[in-house]
Amino acid sequence: MIRYIRRAAACCLLLLVALLVNAARVQVFQADALDADPANRRTTLARYGQPRGDILVDGDAVTGSRDSGQALRYERTYADGPLYAPITGYASQVYGTTLVEAAEDPVLSGTSPLLKPLWGGLTRKRQRGGDAVTTIRAGVQRAAFRGLAGKRGAVAALEPGTGRILALVSSPSYDPGRLSGTGRAVKGAWAALNADPDQPMLDRAIRQTYPPGSAFKIVTAAAALDAGAVTDVDAPTTTPDPYVLPGTTTALPNEADGCGKASLAYAVVVSCNTVMAHLGVKVGLPGMLEAVGRFGFNDARLRIPSHVAKSNFDRKMGPDQLALSSIGQFDTTATPLQMAMVAAAVANGGELKYPYLVERTTTARGTTVAQNGPRTYRQAMSPTTAAQLQQLMVDVVEKGTGTNAAIPGAKVGGKTGTAQNGIGNRGHPYAWFISWAQAPDAAQPAVAVAVVVEDAEANRADISGGGDAAPIAKAVMEAALRD
Amino acid sequence: MTAPTAADVPPPAPRLAKRRGVELSLLVCAVLASVYGYAGVGLAKSGAVPPDAARYGAGLGLLALLAHLAVRWRAPHADPLLLPIAVLLNGLGLVLIYRLDLETPHSRAAATQLVWSTIGVGLFTAVVLALRDHRVLQRYAYLSAASALVLMAVPIPFPAVNGAKIWIRAGGLSFQPGEFAKILFAVFFAGYLAANRNALAYTGRRVWRLQLPTGRVLGPIVAIWLLSVGLLVLERDLGTSLLFFGLFVIMLYVATGRTGWIAVGLLLAAVGAAAVGSLEPHVHGRVQDWLHPFASIEAGQGPGQLAQSLFAFAAGGMLGTGLGAGHSVLIGFAAKSDFILATAGEELGLAGLTAVFLLYALLVARGYRAALALSDPFGRLLAVGLASILALQVFVIAGGVTGLIPLTGMAMPFLAQGGSSVVTNWVIVALLIRVSDSARTPRPAVESGTVTPVRTGSR
Numbered sequence: 057m058i059r060y061i062r063r064a065a066a067c068c069l070l071l072l073v074a075l076l077v078n079a080a081r082v083q084v085f086q087a088d089a090l091d092a093d094p095a096n097r098r099t100t101l102a103r104y105g106q107p108r109g110d111i112l113v114d115g116d117a118v119t120g121s122r123d124s125g126q127a128l129r130y131e132r133t134y135a136d137g138p139l140y141a142p143i144t145g146y147a148s149q150v151y152g153t154t155l156v157e158a159a160e161d162p163v164l165s166g167t168s169p170l171l172k173p174l175w176g177g178l179t180r181k182r183q184r185g186g187d188a189v190t191t192i193r194a195g196v197q198r199a200a201f202r203g204l205a206g207k208r209g210a211v212a213a214l215e216p217g218t219g220r221i222l223a224l225v226s227s228p229s230y231d232p233g234r235l236s237g238t239g240r241a242v243k244g245a246w247a248a249l250n251a252d253p254d255q256p257m258l259d260r261a262i263r264q265t266y267p268p269g270s271a272f273k274i275v276t277a278a279a280a281l282d283a284g285a286v287t288d289v290d291a292p293t294t295t296p297d298p299y300v301l302p303g304t305t306t307a308l309p310n311e312a313d314g315c316g317k318a319s320l321a322y323a324v325v326v327s328c329n330t331v332m333a334h335l336g337v338k339v340g341l342p343g344m345l346e347a348v349g350r351f352g353f354n355d356a357r358l359r360i361p362s363h364v365a366k367s368n369f370d371r372k373m374g375p376d377q378l379a380l381s382s383i384g385q386f387d388t389t390a391t392p393l394q395m396a397m398v399a400a401a402v403a404n405g406g407e408l409k410y411p412y413l414v415e416r417t418t419t420a421r422g423t424t425v426a427q428n429g430p431r432t433y434r435q436a437m438s439p440t441t442a443a444q445l446q447q448l449m450v451d452v453v454e455k456g457t458g459t460n461a462a463i464p465g466a467k468v469g470g471k472t473g474t475a476q477n478g479i480g481n482r483g484h485p486y487a488w489f490i491s492w493a494q495a496p497d498a499a500q501p502a503v504a505v506a507v508v509v510e511d512a513e514a515n516r517a518d519i520s521g522g523g524d525a526a527p528i529a530k531a532v533m534e535a536a537l538r539d
Numbered sequence: 540m541t542a543p544t545a546a547d548v549p550p551p552a553p554r555l556a557k558r559r560g561v562e563l564s565l566l567v568c569a570v571l572a573s574v575y576g577y578a579g580v581g582l583a584k585s586g587a588v589p590p591d592a593a594r595y596g597a598g599l600g601l602l603a604l605l606a607h608l609a610v611r612w613r614a615p616h617a618d619p620l621l622l623p624i625a626v627l628l629n630g631l632g633l634v635l636i637y638r639l640d641l642e643t644p645h646s647r648a649a650a651t652q653l654v655w656s657t658i659g660v661g662l663f664t665a666v667v668l669a670l671r672d673h674r675v676l677q678r679y680a681y682l683s684a685a686s687a688l689v690l691m692a693v694p695i696p697f698p699a700v701n702g703a704k705i706w707i708r709a710g711g712l713s714f715q716p717g718e719f720a721k722i723l724f725a726v727f728f729a730g731y732l733a734a735n736r737n738a739l740a741y742t743g744r745r746v747w748r749l750q751l752p753t754g755r756v757l758g759p760i761v762a763i764w765l766l767s768v769g770l771l772v773l774e775r776d777l778g779t780s781l782l783f784f785g786l787f788v789i790m791l792y793v794a795t796g797r798t799g800w801i802a803v804g805l806l807l808a809a810v811g812a813a814a815v816g817s818l819e820p821h822v823h824g825r826v827q828d829w830l831h832p833f834a835s836i837e838a839g840q841g842p843g844q845l846a847q848s849l850f851a852f853a854a855g856g857m858l859g860t861g862l863g864a865g866h867s868v869l870i871g872f873a874a875k876s877d878f879i880l881a882t883a884g885e886e887l888g889l890a891g892l893t894a895v896f897l898l899y900a901l902l903v904a905r906g907y908r909a910a911l912a913l914s915d916p917f918g919r920l921l922a923v924g925l926a927s928i929l930a931l932q933v934f935v936i937a938g939g940v941t942g943l944i945p946l947t948g949m950a951m952p953f954l955a956q957g958g959s960s961v962v963t964n965w966v967i968v969a970l971l972i973r974v975s976d977s978a979r980t981p982r983p984a985v986e987s988g989t990v991t992p993v994r995t996g997s998r
Contacts, residue, residue, distance in 0.1 A: 058911060060793045061923055065907040067789070068927070071934040072900045076893060078943040082852045083889040090853030095836040095846065098854050098866050 102182055104128040104149060109164040109185030109420060111144050111156055114194045117187070119144060124237055132157075137231030139201050142210075142224045142259045143192055143413065145362070146232035150242055155259065156414060159361040160188040163417040163425065170417075170425040184420035191220035191415045196503070199535035200225040203528030209509035210260035212393040213532050216400035216492060216504045218430040219409030221360060222536055223505075224393070226264075230256035262364045265389035266508050271473030271488040272384030273332045274398055277324055277445060278437040279347030280335040289321040289444050299330035301376035308333055308379065324448040325456035327472065329383050336382020337375050344382065345371060350434040351408065352397050353390070360393070360413045367394035384473060392506045395490045397433075400504035402449060402469070403492035406442035408433040449491070458489065460526035466537055467494040467501075470529065472522045486510055489525035493533035503536035505529045558619040559611050565623035566603045573599055573630025576862055580638045583863030598653070599630050602660045609664040613671070614976035618905045621975065624898050625968045628953035629656050629961065631895070634862065635882050636956050639875050642868035648875050648956045655958035659965030666969035673973050677917045680730025684763050687723035690716035691770045699775075715959040717779055718950075722966055724767065724783060725790075725924035731760050732794035733917035740795040760787075775821060778935055778947035784808055785931045786924060793923050794916075816945075829945040844870055844878070848940045851881040852892075859888025875956040877948050880940050896937070899952070903930045906971050912978035922974045925967050 082090070090096065107121035107130050118140045120133040132147040134140065145155025153161050162168035163186040171183040200211035204227035213223035234245035249257050258264055280286045286293070297316035298307035308329055315328035323331035336344055348354065348369040358364040367390040370381060380386035390398075393411060401408040410433040417426045437445070449469025452458045458470035473488030487509045494501040507525040574596035581589035589595070603626045610617050633656065637649040670676075676683075693716050694707050707714045732739070738756045764787050768780045788808075792801050816826045827834070828845050835843040842850065851867040854860060865885035870878045884892045906926025910919045932952050939946035950960035 057793065057796075057916065057919060060796045061907060061910050061919065064789050064793050064923060064927070065904070068900075068903055068907070068930040071930060072896060074943060075896055075934060075937050075941070078938070078941050079852070079884070079889055079892050079896070082849055082941050083855055083884060083892070084857060086849075087853040087856050090850055093833070093836070093842075093850065095833075095842040096850040096854075097869060098850065101866055 100128060100149075103165050103167075104130050106130060106166060106182065107185060108132060108147060109166070109187045111140075111160075111164075112187055112189045113140065113143075113192045113197070115189075116194075122236075126238065128238060131237040132233065133236065134231060134233040137233050138229035139197060139225075140192075141229045141232050141257075142226040142261050143190060143197075144232060145259075146235045148232075148235040148242065148246075149238045151235055151246060155362045156188055156190065159359075160414060160417055163188060168417075168425070171419055186417055186419045186425060187422075188417050189415045190413055191215075191222065192224070192413070193222045193536070195535045195538060196223040196532055197225060199223075199531045200507075200528065201227070201229075203507070203531045204509070207509055208254060208260075208511055209507065209525075209528075210264065210392040211505065211507050211528060211532060212261045212391075212396040213503055213505045213536060214393075214396045214400045214409075214411055216404035216501050217409065219400070219411045219433070220415070220430075221393075221411050221413045222503060223532060224259075224261040224413070226258065226260040228254045228256050260508070261392045262360065262362065263391070265365050265367055265391050265394075266486050266488075266510075267388060267475035268384040268390040268395055269473035269475030269486065269488055270327045270329075270332075270384060271395055271398075271471050271490045271506075272382070272388060272390070273324060273327065273473075274402060274445060274449070274471050274490070275348055275351055275353075276332050276336050276339075276344070276382045277320060277448070278351075278402070278441055279339045279344055280320065281441040281444060282347065282437050283339045283343045285335055285338040286320045288319075289448065290319050292317045292319050293323070293331055293334070295328075295331045295334040297328075297330050299334055299379075301333070301379050302337055303374060304376045306376070321448055321451065324445075324471070325451045327457055332383050333379035337379050339382075341373065341378055344378065345369065347437075350436045351401060352394055352433060358411075360411050362413070364393055365391050367391050384475060392508050395488065395506035395508075396504050398436075399449075399469075399471075399490040399492045399506060401436035402442050402445045403494070403501035403504050404442075405439045405500075406435055406437040408436040453491070457522045458491065458526050460522050461489065461491050461530045461533070463493060463530060463534055463537070465496055466533070467496070468492070468530075468533065469501075470526065472526065487524040489522065489529045491526075491529045491533065493537055495537050503533050505532045505536075507532070557615050559607075559615060562610070562619035562622055563607055565619065566607055566626055567600075569623045569627035569630060570596060570600045570603055572627060573634060576631060576634040577637065579861070580634060580641070580863040583861055584638075584641050595633075599626070599633070602626070602657060606660050606663055606667075609667045610972055613667050614972050616976045616979040616981075617972040618909060618975035618979065620901060620905050621968055621972055624902045625953060625965065628895075628898060629659075629965075631883075632879065632951075632954035632956075632961075635879055635886075635954065636875050638863055638886070639868055639879075639882060641863070651958070652956055652961065655961045656965075658958070659962040662962055663965040663969040663972075666966055667972055670970075670973055673918055673921060673970065673977060674915060676726050676921070677730045677733065680727045680734075683723040683730070684727040687720035687727065688763070688766060688770070690720045690723070691767060691774075694774065695770075713958075715957070717774070717776060718957075718959040718963040719966075720767070721779075721782065721786075721928050722925070722963060722970070725786065725921060725928060727763070728760070728787065728790045729917050729920035729924050732790055733915075733920050736794040736916065739791075740797060760791075772815075776948070777822060777825075778939075778949035781935055781947060782928065782931050782949070786927055789927045790920055790924050794920060822945075825945045825947065829942065832942055844872070845940070845942060845946060847871070848878050848881040849942055851878075852884040852941060855885040855888045855892070857889050859884075859886050859891055862886045873948075876950060877936060877946075877955065878940050879955045880937055880951050883954070884941075895954075896933070899929065899933045902926075902968075902971075905975065909971065909975035909978040913974065918974055918977060922971065922978075925971055925974075928967060929964070 110117035111119045118135045121130040122133050124131045128149045145157040147153045147157040166183045166185040171186050196213050200223045206228050209227050211225040230249055298309050300307050310329050312326040315330050318328050318331050353367045353369045356366040370387045377386050381388045410431050412428045416424050418424050446469055453462050453468045453470045457472040461470045470491030475486045490506045492501040492504040507529045509524045577595055578588045578592050606622055636652050640647045640649050697707055735756050739752045742753055767783055788801055788804050815822050832845040847870040867882040867885045903926045906922050910922035913919050929952055936949040936951050938944040950957045952964045
């Protein structure tokens with residue numbers, strides 16, 4: 057009997073071994089696959105099981121976390137939701153994250169390996185969510201938001217010398233806090249926001265492209281000067297008024313007077329279509345493409361760190377289309393941020409700094425884990441060209457179409473733009489204004505701004521860029537110069 | 540044993556250590572480990588040691604002390620590992636149930652489980668005190684079988700709970716009489732096989748290479764076994780029928796050593812299981828779950844219980860999330876009973892789970908050890924049977940929740956929520972204590988010439 061008992065015991069041992077091997081299979085060898093299974097709620101539970109890190113503007117958190125007591129416990133709150141929505145985006149239990157909430161999610165949610173202390177490999181503990189410090193300045197942001205006053209449009213403001221983004225406003229906006237959490241209210245808010253014809257969740261400043269209209273003439277002027285198509289800004293050109301588009305019988309008209317054979321300086325200041333269209337054709341498609349590329353056009357990989365919609369300048373077109381494209385029409389489109397970059401490049405002596413929105417990310421205790429700094433995007437134009445264009449843009453504000461943007465005591469350069477919109481141009485035009493401002497005692501301009509207002513309440517004859525958009529740009533620049 | 544020396548002076552009899560002190564110190568460790576786990580849950584969930592941690596420790600300690608005193612008084616030679624392992628597993632079970640209670644504020648189970656554990660320890664003490672010699676049980680083999688069948692039949696008129704008709708509900712308490720039938724069957728098998736094992740093994744006809752016993756000898760035991768399994772199938776308690784079958788096979792093998800029968804038995808069982816598995820919808824579902832635990836996810840219905848259980852084990856990884864820091868409550872229904880091991884796996888990790896398995900293995904091994912040391916066939920078979928009940932229970936349910944075998948409802952001994960199970964397991968440990976006491980008691984020296992009765996039990 058002893059032998060049989062021993063054998064039975066051996067059988068039990070076999071069962072034990074089977075259990076242990078199987079447990080090791082599930083807990084060690086298949087663990088990663090099981091952990092990553094989308095149906096496994098643990099990742100989600102851990103994510104919302106602790107307060108989310110904050111997004112900071114001027115050192116103050118514009119976000120918060122609320123303990124909802126639900127399974128997905130901490131819900132995002134926003135101190136000034138609509139104002140900062142184009143920066144923060146939303147962080148929803150149901151609909152995920154966007155913008156900075158998405159781009160810096162590993163730090164904010166505490167999963168980033170950067171947050172772990174040196175001995176972090178030993179602990180499985182999830183780190184507290186870190187913070188994202190933005191480059192936004194609250195005063196500038198508020199000025200832009202107040203300036204748009206709920207009208208459909210957007211503002212982007214940059215510090216030309218560094219590329220720091222000072223303001224990003226999209227209007228009309230929404231409160232991203234409505235999407236935090238779970239439940240019927242959140243689903244209802246999502247449906248309502250998506251159904252809204254004003255598209256409040258669209259971040260117009262970086263995700264919407266508009267035809268830039270005459271504001272694009274700065275780019276064309278830079279290309280012409282750099283390519284040697286114009287050597288003296290004050291010398292008369294050969295462009296007749298009206299200018300017949302090459303290869304067609306279509307005559308391009310001007311809104312302004314005195315454009316026939318006008319100099320580049322005059323053409324920029326009063327916004328002559330004919331001169332600029334002809335210059336674009338003179339530079340030629342390869343030269344124009346090279347020039348616009350230096351400003352950031354056709355770059356689909358621009359990140360601030362959120363993705364920025366690609367601003368477009370067609371790569372293949374005929375000379376007539378090139379002529380139209382060179383005055384910011386045809387298929388040329390740009391985001392407000394892109395046009396702010398154009399102004400910033402001029403303001404910074406031709407050197408375009410890469411725009412960035414997140415200054416640094418920190419641990420919950422404030423230790424920096426990642427730092428962004430100024431870096432050069434491209435040399436958009438030569439310093440000489442930049443200096444010439446600066447003077448032309450100052451002239452626009454002092455005696456041209458942009459007088460509404462003038463700030464007493466400060467050096468302000470600008471350019472208006474108005475782009476037709478809708479089928480047969482029957483929609484209200486888009487009003488553009490791009491500008492930069494330099495304090496009297498400062499070595500270089502402190503701010504570059506692009507403002508676009510959709511549905512400008514003005515007819516085409518008025519230079520609506522100067523009428524609708526310039527006052528907003530002025531308010532933004534004043535706020536930026538104030539401190 | 541001891542040969543007379545040259546001087547013809549009998550040497551002092553070798554003192555066999557009783558090891559009660561070892562048992563006591565291990566018990567202290569077991570209680571402290573449980574209290575530590577209890578405090579750990581509180582610290583993880585609310586950042587503070589639960590206010591009643593001391594009371595909980597004192598309660599568990601008092602139970603352990605009571606059991607220890609009973610053993611010290613009436614079974615002084617018993618194996619010193621059995622009781623501490625039982626206390627540790629029971630304490631850990633209470634901690635896990637308490638921990639899950641925190642997630643389900645509307646259905647608390649820890650307090651009830653503590654009451655049942657107290658009853659279990661009470662019965663343990665009663666068995667140790669009242670049963671002075673395990674051989675008494677041999678007389679009641681048929682009575683055991685009869686009462687086991689009655690116990691199993693009792694729940695049939697009661698309404699089914701979660702698909703199984705194995706519950707009796709009276710007042711607020713529910714009881715699973717079938718649990719207790721396990722012990723009675725072990726007693727019956729041991730008694731019957733001990734009395735008839737020679738007749739079973741050596742009489743009868745030989746068919747080809749297989750020695751078949753006469754129907755007169757094998758008949759009663761097969762009849763009773765078939766009856767019990769039939770009842771369980773009626774009640775849809777598949778785990779227990781699997782357990783009874785395994786128990787029957789092991790004990791028959793140990794009694795007769797006939798491998799051929801075991802092979803035939805296993806073959807028949809495999810055929811039966813395959814038939815039931817493909818025909819009976821309930822069982823078929825379980826087998827499908829086992830083969831495709833993630834089918835419900837692919838079908839867009841979210842993870843099923845087994846998938847959730849596997850997620851929990853995986854989340855634990857090597858070292859576990861720590862007590863109170865896991866999400867095994869996602870398993871939902873039966874998280875505290877059948878799936879309690881998933882909580883252990885998630886929060887204690889593979890390391891903790893291995894420790895738990897080894898505790899069970901040690902418990903089983905000590906049972907087998909007692910069986911080897913005993914001299915009477917009934918005692919041996921009883922010890923093997925009781926240890927095998929524990930081993931099979933652990934394998935069936937642990938294998939089920941980790942996806943090794945199809946899941947069948949069964950309680951993890953001592954860990955899982957379930958009063959009848961805890962009480963039954965305490966009685967099993969009491970019987971093992973009694974058996975091991977007999978096994979380790981020094982036998983009277985024959986050379987001394989005088990026969991000293993070891994104990995004044997009836998024989």
